[in-house]
Amino acid sequence: MSIDEQQLQSLHGQAVEWRRHLHKHPELSFKETNTTAMIADLLASWGLDVRRGVAGTGVVAKLSGALPGRTVALRADIDALPIQDAKDVAYASTVPGVMHACGHDGHTAQLLAAAKYYADNREKTAGTRVFLFQPAEEVLPGGAVGMIADGALDGVDVIYGIHLWTPLPVGTIATRPGPLMAEPDEFEIEIRGRGGHGGLPHEARDALVAGAHLVVALQTVVSRSVDPLEAAVLSIGQIRAGTARNVIADNCKLSGTVRSFDPRVRELVRSRMDDIIRHACGQHGVDYTFEFYEGYPPVVNDPREAARVLRVAAEVHEEGEVRECERIMAGEDFSYYLQERPGCFFFVGAGRTDGSSAPHHHPGFDIDERALRHAIKLLIAVADDAAADVPQS
Secondary structure (H helix, E strand, O other): OOOOHHHHHHHHHHHHHHHHHHHHOOOOOOOOHHHHHHHHHHHHHOOOEEEEEEOOOEEEEEEEOOEEEEEEEEEEEOOOEOOOOOOOOOOOOOOOOOEOOOOHHHHHHHHHHHHHHHHHOHHHOEEEEEEEEEOOOOOOOOOHHHHHHOOOOOOOOEEEEEEEEEEEEOOOEEEOOEEEEOEEEEEEEEEEOEOEEOOOHHHOEOHHHHHHHHHHHOOHHHHHHOOOOOOEEEEEEEEEEOOOOOEEOOEEEEEEEEEEOOHHHHHHHHHHHHHHHHHHHHHHOOEEEEEEEOOOOOEEEOHHHHHHHHHHHHHHOOOOOEEEOOOEOOOOOHHHHHHHOOEEEEEEEEEOOOOOOOOOOOOOOOOOOHHHHHHHHHHHHHHHHHHHOOOOO
8 A cells, every 4th residue: 555645745734734733832751741632632533542641641542454464553752852942933832941852743743644644544554553652752761661561562563763853854764774873871970079269269179170170081981991993972061060250169060971882882981980080079179979870772773674664765755865874872762662572763854955954952943844744655655564564474
């Protein structure tokens, strides 16, 4: 079964409307109550079997086709980020300090479109489709674990997910077998010194100077301790210290992220961080605490399913490039689904062709909405191919 141009055009138009509504009304992780009400009501109105409240604010819907075949799950994440929308567009966020800055509004809209397609073509559908609308991809421990615990994968044979990706120009489709996205760990360091007068530094123990030393020293963990042939990132994203120009800070907090693909590299980075922090704080005569929070496991695609996605994309995608991509140091809790079932996570380009799109998690983030059309078509084509692929006994 294949989607015809008229159907695709109609679904694309609806997806744009849904996406813009969600963009105007974003909700943070595990608070997506209005978002999930909209999703569940639409799915129920199309005759799907809908389960609400999965993992707190998630939705799982099921549709059984009239023809025999496997059970294929398709997943979208639905949460927004605590970022102020800076775009001057009619669909800009109306919620202060909250916006869809990573494309999850588009993910939700394109999966709704796929569900609508199957609802309208049940008699031509082989197997069963399970639609997972997952909360809280943006915060640890993520919503995928709760979805799985609540039975979202029960009876599922294979699972797929799409990320709209602005670093790729619209029209590009990309994935790879094996490791695709990194494990995104987080850390916090609190340095406790002794405050004092800015003109009498010898009477104080400057937590800010110790923190500044760490910002530089920790950069050597990857550059001088990790094998150059391995992939790792250590980034400090926040440093908070001081209350006034003439006051020596008694407290300094640093936080950041570590990215890697191999648990041995993760442990090496954590161990070297601990050594450097201990010695640096001892040198400056300050106390400290160091917390390291393990994030999602890496996204590891099933080789057979990655090959399926690349093959099907090459067959149905007529307007751009289909290619195998390099590994990406961003993380995604789709990894938990892939630990339970074979499947593939892949990227659909959503950036401007001139490369001027704002990056993900940026106040100016937006997608080229033509990407929704490519994603809808590909979701349906891949699901249909997988459903019909019944292993021979």
